[in-house]
Amino acid sequence: MSEAARERDRRMGERRQPRRSPTADESWFGAFGSAEDTQVSQYENSPEMKAKAGDSAAAPASSTSDSRLFSRQAERIVSAGQTAFDRIYRTFIGARAALGVALVLAQAITGLFGARPSLEAALISVAYGTLALVLWLLPRKTPVEPKALARVFGAPWLSTIGVDLLAFSALHMLAPGSSLNYVALLVLPVLMAGVLTPRPLALATSAAVALMLLAVAWFGGLQGSNLTQLLTQAALAGSGFFVITVLAGELAGRLAREELSARGNMEMARQQAALNRLVIEEMQDGILVVDRRGRVRAANPAARRLLAPTGMSRPAPFQLRGVEAWQGLVRTVEQAFAESSWPEAGRDVTLAFEPDAARTLRVRVRFTRHKAAQANEDFCVLFLEDVRNMQARSRQEKLAAMGRVSAGIAHEIRNPLAAIAQANALLAEDATDAAQRQLTRMVADNVDRLKRIVDDVMEVAPGAVQDIVAIDATAMVAAICSDWARSVGVKLGEQSVLRVELPPQPLGVAFDAEHLRRVLVNLLDNAHRHASGAPGAVVLRLDSRDDARAFLSVASDGTPITAEVERYLFEPFFSTRSRGTGLGLYICRELCERYGASIDYRARAAGDPHPNEFYVVMRRMPLADTEARLHLTS
Known part of the structure; x- marks a missing residue:
């Protein structure tokens, strides 16, 4: 395989590996690892609290947010993209540097004590120590890959295992003239080969070392030494090197398998944490994780909305104690921890934000441990639901x-x-x-x-779903207004009670013509009934907000609708008239929902001549060519 092909394979392998941003907050319970506490002295509307909430929202998520799921060492390794092979390789490089320094010091110390080392051994030790230190101190741009050490004549193999074999073999050959024994040094290249290289190459390295030892022993026997003793020692040492190679290879393989399994489990845990976080944050019920000190460790958006009179409260972590409106919730948490149990249906807690504003929540408490009642609980989970929503449902x-x-x-x-x-x-x-x-x-x-x-x-009874087609809202609204004005006796013109503002071009919307007539006539009847009767007392406006929506509004100058009446406007059988059925606006809403539209009421700002406004937001839809031509020619 060419070098270019290997480089391409390496890059493809890197792209396949899942990457994780070091600032990604993937665990919804990531706040558990925070050691800080936040004491709240006033409610969110205070300038100090708003500033703290802004800082918290703007700050990036901590990289240790998953500390409850993974150890810090594992998190650091995975975040840095470091593999077990790379870590072990750097460890061996450091060991070689330390051994090189030790060799130089050994040569110097033996000289100080009168045992003059040979010049060749001293030069080899100095050269080896220098090379080992340079390789250790040399900055790494890219990590060394296992394939690089699998080639005998590759630069990584030659600069590490090859240099070690050459240097230590040379020192061993010079041992008869030296006072030091260098056989033990050969353990380093043999161990490095057994851990970092394929088994055939590792066994070949051990065989080369064993042959070198036998050759040196044979040469020593020719010089007059005890040949049998030397060969026996060399054979035992070579056998030991083979054992070291096999054991190191098995341990390295097991380490690689464990790391692969750990990385897979960590990735699955991250995916599960992200899924749990998504589910919890999208839940309509509020969820709080609170400890014994009343400190909220986690809160989903629904809970943050329930804890604030308007908008959302600050993100977790924060302290429940210290806010007057939350005292009922604090007492609930204390009671739950004291009793170690809670009714299945929950209990109602009132949050008094202001003297004239309060919110009642149904609170259900669950504990993190399912043990005996006397177990010491550290956290409890609060499920919050607005009682008004429960009643409305x-x-x-x-x-x-x-x-x-x-x-x-x-x-x-x-x-x-x-x-x-x-x-x-x-x-x-x-x-x-x-x-x-x-x-x-x-x-x-x-x-x-x-x-x-x-x-x-x-x-509004359920029936067959009709095909939705596009109608020209401009022409349809103009025709409906003309028919309505004739039926109720209203003259159209500059002095008319009704003022109509339509776009100059056709406007296609997704609606049924008769159903749009029903909705618009109901809105015009209500507006005319409560208007003053002056010119322009009722204003109808149709326009296109963007390419996706059309906006139809009917505003009148009647008395503003009170808040008590507004909340029941679109409920069936609610009417302010004695002879009214209370189904008009309810039917309008049901008809709008059939076509993906929406209808609502809003009170305009004080001082506006038309304080009451009902508006319908409809989906835009392209008109058919034939309908557009008919509209232009009519």
Whole structure:
């Protein structure tokens, strides 16, 4: 394989490895590792608290946020992208540098004590120590890869194991003329080869060392020494080197497998932590993790919204104690830790933010350990839910059930109602005096009213989903306004009660023409009913906010709607009129939701001549070419 191909494989391998930003806060419970505490003296609206909250939000997440999941050493290694091979290689480089210095010092010390070392051994020791120190001190731009040490004639292998074998073999060959024994030094290159190189190359290194020892022993026997003794010593030393090679290779392989498994487990733990964090942060219920001292270690966005009268409270960690509005929550936490249990359904706690503003929360407490009641709990988890939301959800469920029943009843009423209307018409033909005609008119008026109620109920009953097509909102709104003005007797013009502002070009929206008529007529009726009757008392405006939305608003100069009435505007069967059904705005909202639109009310700023405004936000949709041409030619 060419060098370019190897470099390409290395880069591809690096891209496959998962990378992690050192500042990524992947654990929702990362605040557990923080040693700081934050004492709150006043509520969030104070300038000091706002400044602290801003600093906390602007500060980057700590790189040790996952300290509860991983050890600091593991976190440092993974964050730096360091592998076990690289760490062991650097350890061997440091050991070689230390050994080189020790060799030079040994030569110097033996000279001081009168044992004059040979000049060749001294030169080899100095040269080896210098090379080892230079390699250790040399800055690394890229880490050494295992493939580099798998080649005998590669630079990493020659500069480390090769140099060690050459230097220590030379020192051993000069040992008969020296007072030092250098055989033990050969353990370093053999051990390094067993740990960092493939097994065949490691065994070849041990074989080379064993052959060198046997050759030196044979040469010593030729010089008159005891050949048998020398060969036995060399054979035992060579066998020991083979054992070291095999054991080192097994330990290195086990270390590599453990590291691979640890990295996989850490990655899975990170993914699980990120998933838990996403789920918890998207939950509608507020979640707080609180310790015995009342310190909030973690809080999701829903909980932070519940703890503030407006907006959101500061991010965790923060202290519950010290804020007057949170005293009820503090007592709840203290009671939970004291009892080590909590009712399954929870208890209600009131947060009094201001003298005239309060929020009641349903608090459910769960503990982090599932042990006996007398166990010493360190943390508890608080699940918070606004009681108003619970009541609204219960009310919506009841309304949905009532709507299904009402739709069925309305369907059954139609036939008897038609019979009553027909019978009343026959009676009206035979009525001779004024009293009889008045009674038949009363019956007819009430039959018409019942028909309207039945139609309203059936309008919002579940049915088949219709295909959504684009309509020209500009032309449709203009036609609806003209028809409405004729029906209620309003003259259009500069002095008209109704002022209409439409865009000059066609505006395609996703809506049904008849349903848009129903919504707009209801809004115009309500606005005209409560307006003053002066010119321009009701203003209708249609425009396009962007390429995705169209905005239709109906504003009037009537008395501003109170907060008590505003909260029930779109609920069924709520009306401020004695003869109203209370289904008008509710039907408008249901019809808008069918087409991905929304309807709402907002009170304009004080001093605005039209304080009440109902607005509908519709989805833009391109018009068909035929419809656009018809609009332009009409």
